[in-house]
Amino acid sequence: xxxxxxxxxxxxxxxxxxxxxxxxxxxxxGMMDVLNLAHGAVYLVGAYVAVALLGDxxxxxxxxxxxxxxxxxxxxxxxxxxxxTRAAPHHLDQALLTLGVALVVAELLTVAFGSDVxxxxxxxxxxxxxxxxxxTYPVYRxxxxxxxxxxxxxxxxxxxxxxxxxxxxxxxxxRAMVAALGVNTxxxxxxxxxxxxxxAAVGGVLAGPILGAQPGLDEKVLLLALVVVVVGGLxxxxxxxLGAVLIGQVQALGVxxxxxxxxxxxxxxxxxxxxxxxxxxxxxxxxxxx
Amino acid sequence: xxxxxxxxxxxxxxxxxxxxxxVDLVVREGERHALIGPNGAGKSTLFATVAGTLRATSxxxxxxxxxxxxxxxSARARRGLLRTYQHSSLFLGCTVLDNVALAAQRVQRVxxxxxxxxxxxxxxxxxxxxxxxxxxxxxxxxxLVSALSHGERRQLEVAMVxxxxxxxxxxxxxxxxxxxxxxxxxxxxxxxxxxxLTVVIVEHDLDVVFRLADRVTVLHLGSVLxxxxxxxxxxxxxxxxxxLGAARTEDLFTGGAR
Amino acid sequence: MTxxxxxxxxxxxxxxxxxxxxxxxxxxxxxxxxxxxxxxxxGAYPVSMMTRMLAFAVLVLSVDLLTGVTGMPxxxxxxYFGVGAYTAALVGVHVTxxxxxxxxxxxxxxxxxxxATGWVAVRARGIVFLxxxxxxxxxxxxxxxxxxxxGGSNGLAGMPPISVFGAALPAAGxxxxxxxxxxxxxxxxxxxxxxxxxxxxxRGIRDNEARMRALGYRPALARFGVYCLAGAVAGVGGAxxxxxxxxxxxxxxxxxxxxxxxxxxxxxxxxxxWGPCLGAALVLLVRDSLSAYVGGHGALVLGVVFVAVVxxxxxxxxxxxxxxRKEVRS
Numbered sequence: 001x002x003x004x005x006x007x008x009x010x011x012x013x014x015x016x017x018x019x020x021x022x023x024x025x026x027x028x029x030g031m032m033d034v035l036n037l038a039h040g041a042v043y044l045v046g047a048y049v050a051v052a053l054l055g056d057x058x059x060x061x062x063x064x065x066x067x068x069x070x071x072x073x074x075x076x077x078x079x080x081x082x083x084x085t086r087a088a089p090h091h092l093d094q095a096l097l098t099l100g101v102a103l104v105v106a107e108l109l110t111v112a113f114g115s116d117v118x119x120x121x122x123x124x125x126x127x128x129x130x131x132x133x134x135x136t137y138p139v140y141r142x143x144x145x146x147x148x149x150x151x152x153x154x155x156x157x158x159x160x161x162x163x164x165x166x167x168x169x170x171x172x173x174x175r176a177m178v179a180a181l182g183v184n185t186x187x188x189x190x191x192x193x194x195x196x197x198x199x200a201a202v203g204g205v206l207a208g209p210i211l212g213a214q215p216g217l218d219e220k221v222l223l224l225a226l227v228v229v230v231v232g233g234l235x236x237x238x239x240x241x242l243g244a245v246l247i248g249q250v251q252a253l254g255v256x257x258x259x260x261x262x263x264x265x266x267x268x269x270x271x272x273x274x275x276x277x278x279x280x281x282x283x284x285x286x287x288x289x290x
Numbered sequence: 291x292x293x294x295x296x297x298x299x300x301x302x303x304x305x306x307x308x309x310x311x312x313v314d315l316v317v318r319e320g321e322r323h324a325l326i327g328p329n330g331a332g333k334s335t336l337f338a339t340v341a342g343t344l345r346a347t348s349x350x351x352x353x354x355x356x357x358x359x360x361x362x363x364s365a366r367a368r369r370g371l372l373r374t375y376q377h378s379s380l381f382l383g384c385t386v387l388d389n390v391a392l393a394a395q396r397v398q399r400v401x402x403x404x405x406x407x408x409x410x411x412x413x414x415x416x417x418x419x420x421x422x423x424x425x426x427x428x429x430x431x432x433x434l435v436s437a438l439s440h441g442e443r444r445q446l447e448v449a450m451v452x453x454x455x456x457x458x459x460x461x462x463x464x465x466x467x468x469x470x471x472x473x474x475x476x477x478x479x480x481x482x483x484x485x486x487l488t489v490v491i492v493e494h495d496l497d498v499v500f501r502l503a504d505r506v507t508v509l510h511l512g513s514v515l516x517x518x519x520x521x522x523x524x525x526x527x528x529x530x531x532x533x534l535g536a537a538r539t540e541d542l543f544t545g546g547a548r
Numbered sequence: 549m550t551x552x553x554x555x556x557x558x559x560x561x562x563x564x565x566x567x568x569x570x571x572x573x574x575x576x577x578x579x580x581x582x583x584x585x586x587x588x589x590x591g592a593y594p595v596s597m598m599t600r601m602l603a604f605a606v607l608v609l610s611v612d613l614l615t616g617v618t619g620m621p622x623x624x625x626x627x628y629f630g631v632g633a634y635t636a637a638l639v640g641v642h643v644t645x646x647x648x649x650x651x652x653x654x655x656x657x658x659x660x661x662x663x664a665t666g667w668v669a670v671r672a673r674g675i676v677f678l679x680x681x682x683x684x685x686x687x688x689x690x691x692x693x694x695x696x697x698x699g700g701s702n703g704l705a706g707m708p709p710i711s712v713f714g715a716a717l718p719a720a721g722x723x724x725x726x727x728x729x730x731x732x733x734x735x736x737x738x739x740x741x742x743x744x745x746x747x748x749x750x751r752g753i754r755d756n757e758a759r760m761r762a763l764g765y766r767p768a769l770a771r772f773g774v775y776c777l778a779g780a781v782a783g784v785g786g787a788x789x790x791x792x793x794x795x796x797x798x799x800x801x802x803x804x805x806x807x808x809x810x811x812x813x814x815x816x817x818x819x820x821x822w823g824p825c826l827g828a829a830l831v832l833l834v835r836d837s838l839s840a841y842v843g844g845h846g847a848l849v850l851g852v853v854f855v856a857v858v859x860x861x862x863x864x865x866x867x868x869x870x871x872x873r874k875e876v877r878s
Contacts, residue, residue: 035675037682084855091675092621093858096814099807100854107848219803223686226679234676260700263690270683271668278671341762367764379762381755384748392752393763395745401765402773404744411745454763 006135007256008249013141013210015248016148020203021221022228022240023155024078024196030172030235030284032189033091038098040222041105042077042197046070046204047213048109051118054208063123063205070201077105078197082190102218110215120208140209147206151199152241159237168192172235172284200225224251227266231273233280242281293355294319294458294488295340295371300349302332302339309335311512312349317458317505320485324499324520325492327509333492334376336509337462341373342366353458370457374464376492378443380435380450387431389446391418393453421449424479440467448476452483461491465498477501500524583728587721597836599724599792601829602731606785607805608812608828609738609821610778615810616818617742618774619754623806624669624681627688628658628779630801632786634698637796640707647710647726651787658783659776661688666775670768673757685806693798703797710791727788734784739821741777750774804847808835811854 025039053066081101085094121127122140129136159165167188170178179185204213211217224247232243250269254262273281295317302310309332317323325333338344340351342363350359358366381389391408394417395401409415422428425445430438438446444467451459465473477498480489493499499506500520507517508529516526523529587595607629614620632654639650665688669680693701710717710726717723741747752760753767760767790796799805808831816827831850839846 029675033675035679088858092678095621095675095678096810097855097858099810100851100858103804103807103847103851103854105851107845107851111845111848216802219686220690222803223683223690226683226686230680230683260694260696261691262694263687267665267684267687271665274668274671274680343758343762362761364761364764364766367762372764373762379756379759381752381759383755384751388748388751391745392748392760395748396764400745401749402746402770404741404746407740407743408745408748409743414745450763 003256005133006137007252009132009137009141009145010256011249011252012148012245013144013248014251015245016144016151017203017207017210018224018228018248019148019241019244020151020206021200022225022232022244023237024193024199025225026229026232026235026240027159027168027172027192027237028189028196029229031168031175031192032085033094034085034098034193035091035095036081036085036098036193036197037095037222038077038081038102038105039197039200039225040218040220041102041109042074042200043204043207043221043225044106044109044213044218045073045077046201047208047211047217048113048118048204049073049201050120050205050208051113051213054120054123054205055118057121057124059124066205067202070205071198074198074201074204075194077201078194079190081197082193086186086189102222106215106218113213115215117212117214119212122209144206144210148244155237223263224266227270229280230270231280233283235284236280236282239280239282239284246281292319293317294321294353295490296352296355297340298350298352300336300339300351301347302335302344303347308347309512310339313509313512313514315507315514315517317488317490319488321488322480322502322504323488323490324503324506325490325509326494326496326499326506327515330511331509332512333509334462335512337373337460337492341371341460367454367456370455371460372451372454372456372458373460374447374451374462376462376466378440378447380443380446382434382436384435385432386422386427386435386438386446387415387418389435390421390449390453391415393450394418394421397453397455418453421453422446424452425449426475441469441472444468445472445476448479456487458488458490461489461493463492463494465493465495473498580732584725587724592720595720595724596792597832598829599720599727600789600836601832602724602727603785603788603792604809604812604832605825605828606731606734606788607782608809608816608824609734610781610785611809612813612816612818612821612824613738613741613774613778613781615813616820616824617747617754618750618771620670620771620775621674621678621810622681622778623678623803623810624665624683624685625778625782625809626801626803626806627665627685628662628782629786629789629805629809630688630692630796630798631661632658632783633790633796633800634692634704634786635783636787636790637704637707637794638698640710640790640794641704645708645711645716646714647712647730647787647791650710650791651730651784654783654787654790655780656783658786659780661783662776662779663772666772666779670771670775682803682806685801686803689798689801689803692801699797701798703795703799705795707790707794707796709794723792727791730784730788734781735821735825738781742821746770746773807854808832808850811850811857814857815853 021043025036028034028036049070050066053069054062081098084097088094088097122138126139126143128139130139159168167178167183171185171188175185228240228243228247231246232239247269250265251262254265258265293316297313297315300310300313301308313336327333335344339346342361346359350357353366353369353371358369381392391414395414398414400411400414419428419431422431425448427442427445427449435443435446444464448464465476468476480502491502503520506520506523508515508523516523516529586598607625611622611625614622635657636650636654639653665684669677669684672680692698698704710723712726717726749765749770753770757767789800812827812831813824815830816823816825834849834853835846838849
C-alpha cells in the first residue's frame with residue numbers, strides 16, 4: 001500500500017512536469033499545425049542550465065536564477081524556432097526544420113557538457129524528506145506537485161478565461177478567421193511558441209533533481225510529451241492537463257512495477273486511448289469551450 | 291421499371307440553414323434524370339448527401355431498394371453509386387492512364403495486387419484505354435494529369451467514373467469549362483451509354499438538359515419545385531418564374547408569375 | 549484503336565518510352581558492376597562502410613515506400629529496422645548463423661511488429677501520422693534500452709559471423725556481397741510494388757484520398773497494408789545491419805536513425821526509389837566519415853544539413869508535403 005502511495009505521488013510530480021512540458025507542444029500544434037520536434041531539446045537546455053548553475057548544490061537564490069535563465073533561454077530558442085518555422089511554407093518542412101534544430105542543440109549540449117550522466121541535488125532548504133502515512137517522501141517532489149497545481153490554475157485562468165486566451169483559443173480553432181478580424185496572429189503565435197518553450201525549459205530545471213541531465217533525455221521527454229498531447233487531444237489545455245496526470249501515473253506505475261517495460265506500458269496506454277477516442281480524450285474543439 | 295435511386299424526405303442542414311429540405315425523388319432504371327435549379331438551390335449539397343460525402347440530417351437514401359443512408363461514401367461506390375465533382379477531383383501526380391486505371395482495377399478486384407507490374411494486367415490497361423479513347427484522351431494516356439487543360443480534365447473525370455462501372459452515375463455540372471466541341475463529344479458519349487446505366491445530371495446548359503433528359507427535377511431553395519418530363523417542365527409556370535426566367539418581361543416588374 | 553496507334557508511341561501502356569528505359573538500364577548495369585566490383589579494389593574499411601550504407605539504404609527504401617509513394621511521412625521505421633536487427637542477432641546467437649534464415653526471421657518480425665503497432669498510426673494523416681510514428685518508434689527504442697533480455701542499454705553482442713547456405717564467409721568482402729545481393733532483391737521487390745496496381749492505389753491515396761473513397765476504395769486498408777510491407781522491408785534492413793556489425797544496440801533504432809532515414813528520402817527526392825538510396829549513402833557518409841573531422845559530432849553537421857535542405861530545396865520538400873510529385877521511377 002505504501003509503495004502505491006509513493007508511486008501515486010511520484011506520478012503526480014511527473015504529471016506536473018509533463019503538463020509544463022507538453023502544454024507548449026500542444027498549443028503550438030493546435031494553433032499552427034507545427035510539430036515542434038525540438039521540444040525535447042529545449043527541455044534538455046533547461047536541464048543543463050540547472051547542471052551549470054546548481055551542479056554543486058545551491059540555495060533558493062541560485063535555484064531562482066536557474067529557473068529565470070532557463071526561461072530566458074527557452075523563450076529565445078522558442079522565438080527562433082517560431083521565426084524559422086514561419087519562414088518554411090509547409091507543415092512537413094516545419095517539422096523537419098525543428099528536427100534539424102533538435103539534432104544541433106542536443107549535439108551542442110553534448111559538446112559542452114560531455115556525455116556523462118549528471119544528477120542534481122534538490123535546492124538546500126527543501127532537500128529533506130517529510131513523513132506521510134509512515135513513508136518518508138522528498139519535500140521537493142511535493143513542491144513540484146504544488147507547482148503543477150498552481151500552473152494549471154494560472155494557465156486555465158489565462159487561456160480559458162482571459163481576453164488573450166480568447167485569441168489563443170480562436171487561433172486554435174481557425175487561425176485565418178482570427179487574422180481576418182485584424183488580430184496580429186503572427187505575434188500571438190510567436191508569443192505562444194516562446195512561452196511554451198520557456199515552460200519546457202523551466203520544466204527541465206524543475207525536473208533536474210528528479211531526472212538529472214544526460215544525452216538522450218531529450219528523446220525520452222519528447223516521447224512523453226508527445227504521448228501526453230496525443231492522449232489528451234491536440235491543441236487543448238485541459239487535454240494536456242488530463243493527459244499529463246494520466247501519463248504521469250502510468251509512467252510512475254510502470255517504473256515502480258515493470259521498469260523494463262515502462263515504455264511499452266506508455267505505448268499501450270496511448271494505443272488504448274486512441275482505440276476508443278481517435279482524437280484524444282479532450283480534443284480542442286470540445287476541450288477549450290470554456 | 292424499378293427505382294434505382296429513391297430519396298425519402300432527405301434533409302441536410304448546416305446549423306439553421308437547411309440546404310436540402312425534405313426532398314423526395316425517384317430515379318428509375320435507365321433514366322436520364324436532370325436536376326436543375328438556380329444557384330444556391332441545393333443541387334451540390336443534394337449530390338454530396340446522396341453520394342455519402344455528407345451525412346444526411348434526416349431522411350433516407352435507397353439504392354436499388356436498399357437503405358444506404360448509414361453507409362459511407364466508399365461503400366455506396368462499391369454498390370455502384372458513383373459521382374463526378376463540380377471542380378475536377380483527380381490524381382494530379384499520376385498519369386492520365388493511372389487515373390482511369392485506378393477506377394478500373396478496383397472493379398476488377400486487382401487493386402491490391404503487387405505480384406506483377408501494373409502494365410502486365412492487360413485487362414485493366416485495356417479497359418482504361420478504352421474509356422480514355424471514348425472521351426478522346428487516349429493520346430495523352432502517359433502524360434501527367436497536371437499537364438492537362440481544364441476541359442481535358444473534365445473529360446478525364448467522365449472517363450474515370452465510367453471506368454468504375456457504375457449502375458448509377460451522378461454528374462455534377464460535367465460540361466462546365468468544356469469547349470463546345472468537348473461538350474458535344476460528352477453529350478454524344480452519354481447518348482451512347484447503355485440503358486442499363488442510370489444517369490443523374492446537374493447541368494446549367496439547358497440545351498444539354500433538354501437533349502439528354504427524359505425526366506427533369508427542378509430544385510428551388512432546397513426543395514423540389516417540380517418533377518416530370520421535359521415538356522411538362524418547360525411549360526410549368528412556377529419553374530419559369532423560379533429558374534428559366536419569367537416568360538413575359540412584364541412579370542419581372544409585377545412579380546406576378548403565378 | 550487507330551487513334552491510339554497514331555498518337556501514343558507505347559501502345560502496351562508502358563509508363564515511359566523505350567529510349568529513357570534503355571539509358572536507365574545502362575546506368576543501372578554500370579552501377580551494379582561497380583557495386584559488385586567494389587570489394588576487389590577497395591580496402592576493408594570502405595567495404596564495411598558500404599555494407600552499412602546498403603543496409604541503411606534498405607531502411608530508407610521502407611521510409612520511401614511510406615513517405616514518397618504513399619505520402620505518409622514517417623519517423624517510426626527505425627523501430628522495425630531495430631526489431632529486425634535484434635531478431636537477426638538473437639537468431640544468430642541462439643539458432644543459426646545462416647544469413648538467409650536471419651533475414652527471413654527479421655522480415656517476419658518487422659512485419660509482425662508493424663502490424664501490431666501500425667493500426668494506431670494509419671488512421672491519422674500528415675503531421676499527426678508523423679507524430680504517432682515517432683511515438684511508436686521511441687517507445688520501441690526505449691523498450692530496447694531497458695529490456696534486459698536483449699541486453700538493455702548495453703546492446704546485444706556475441707553474434708557469430710554469418711554463413712550463407714551452409715558456407716562460412718571468409719572475408720568482409722563476402723559479407724558485403726551477401727548484403728548487396730539481399731539489398732538488390734529488396735530494391736527489386738519495392739520497385740515491383742511501386743509499379744504494381746497496388747503501387748498505383750498507394751499513389752492514388754497520396755494524391756487524393758477523398759477521391760479514392762468516392763471510387764469505392766477503403767484507403768485505411770491500403771495504408772495499413774503498405775505500413776506492414778514497409779515494416780517487413782525495414783526488418784530485412786536491420787538483419788543486414790546486424791550481419792555486418794554483429795552487434796546491435798538501442799542506438800541503432802533511435803531518434804537520430806529515424807531522422808536520418810527521413811532526411812535521406814528528402815534529399816534523394818521522395819517518390820523516386822534510387823534517389824533516396826543515394827541519399828542514404830550520402831547521409832551515412834557524412835555521419836561516419838565527416839564526424840571524424842568535427843570531433844565525433846556528425847549529428848551536428850546533419851542537423852545543419854536538415855535546416856539547409858528545408859531552405860535550399862523547398863520545391864522538393866513542397867512536393868513531399870503537398871504530394872505533387874512525378875511518376876514513381878525506379
